[in-house]
Amino acid sequence: MGKRQRDCVECGGPVGIIGRDLCCRCTARAKDAAAKQPCPDCSRSRVLVVETGRCVLCSRRCAQCGHKVRFAEAVLCRGCQRKADLQARQQDCPRCGKPGYLRVDTGWCGHCSRPRPSKKPPRVCVACGELRRHAGRGMCSRCWQRHPDRLHVAGEHLLARLADPPDWLPGLITCLADGYSPGRACVAVTELGRLLDDEHSNHPPSLLDRARRSGRSMGPLARSMQDFFTEHGLAMPTDHNERLAAGRRQRRIEAAPEPLRPAIAGFAEFMLTSRARARRAGTLPRSDSTVEAALAAVRDFASFLNSERGKQDWATVELGDVEAFLVSLPKSRQRRLTVLRQFFRFARSHRLVLVDPTKSLDRKEAKGFRGRTLTLEQQRRLFQRWTTDLLVHPHESLVGILALLHGASSREARLLTCDDVDPIRQTVRLGERPHPVPMDPASWTIVQRCLAHRASWRTANPHVIVTKGTKAGRSPASVAYLSHVLDDCGFGPRMIRCTRLIDLVNTMDPKLVAAAFGMTAEAAMIYLADFVDPTRLPNP
The missing domain is CATH 1.10.150 (DNA polymerase; domain 1)
Structure with missing residues (x-):
């Protein structure tokens, strides 16, 4: 040991080396402290293992669960070691195939060796009277499910x-x-x-x-x-109905060719904006069906341009393209032309096209009725079918007889509620007609039959026509159901209704018919014939 130079600043012991402030013991202690760091797990100051970043004790981990182990030679913790020993003693059961402890007497696992509880003996059901096993309240499962x-x-x-x-x-x-x-x-x-x-x-x-x-x-x-x-x-x-309508619009837009699709999407947004503005102004806004029909017409025109004309840009559309498209379906020419005029006005205002190709097309056509009607023999056959044949569905009879005798539309029949039926006066209020419609004996019998059919459903739906999908709610029957309810008779509801309206308008004053049906005078004049039937003139 060298000569004492000074006292240690830590412990006060002798320091024998020149230039040091600590003794040998404090110097070694300082070197050990510099090599140690706080362990992330135990927070103790220890020398950390480089591979794990923890101290030596915290680095000993179980190979399965990751918990600490006490001994350096241990691979599993106490719990995992116990589980491993138990699993090593298990064997596959010959009956169920699952690992378990096989019993000596049965050779199976414990679950398979235990006896099953015996089923309760069958008893006579208090509802159906059959000998069955009971499910609850003295009834069999079938009766209890329907109780x-x-x-x-x-x-x-x-x-x-x-x-x-x-x-x-x-x-x-x-x-x-x-x-x-x-x-x-x-x-x-x-x-x-x-x-x-x-x-x-x-x-x-x-x-x-x-x-x-x-x-x-x-x-x-x-x-x-x-x-x-x-x-x-x-x-x-x-907003479920709005979501469904948005999905239908999106499907129509996505069905168009991709190069022409952005303009159709903008047109759809334009129509929705116009509808919102019309609602705020209190005018007549477009319905969802109107918007969807317009998008379908533009989609068909875009597909026609892509497949038949080979055009991928709206700016290249010419008058001949529009005329060729309108000729493909002559009966829908007026409706399609109206939609295309609206679309190209939108496209021109948004600088998608320079010239409106539909501007020079003539859309003036006669507004007279050009549809088909029923003959007198067909009307008699339908009347006999709906009034005498009990195998006909009540909904078909109701929709058909209201259209044949009273000129009711499918919408009026669909929205007809039980409160609209007056059993005392035997009248029915249809749609927006100003007065209740009196029912003849045949029509009233069909109404009563339809009400009896509704009562058999045991529903709280207020509408007269209740289907399987609407009996649990309060909404009317779907439009698709009313459009196909008369498929068995072979004639559509619009054709039957137009037959009645034409007969009334041409035999009575059209203004009286319009007032009775809640129509405008212009709508009734469409069904007025442009020639005189000589058989209806009075005898000279």
């Missing part, structure tokens, strides 16, 4: 399970019971219970938004909830 009390039992269980059930829940359960069979209603109540048990809000608008399904149908539960909430003023109707 009306099954839904109320499920509703009582749901109310008891919820900590704070909403006040409207019993009413919604009653609405589901009125609209669906017990089996489907129980499925809806089960789904409703899952929505009420989640972490989201149980406010009616939020609950209705979560109950909606993605796709073209929002689901039976969402439809019932929408009808119930809107009827009781708990929520606003959803």
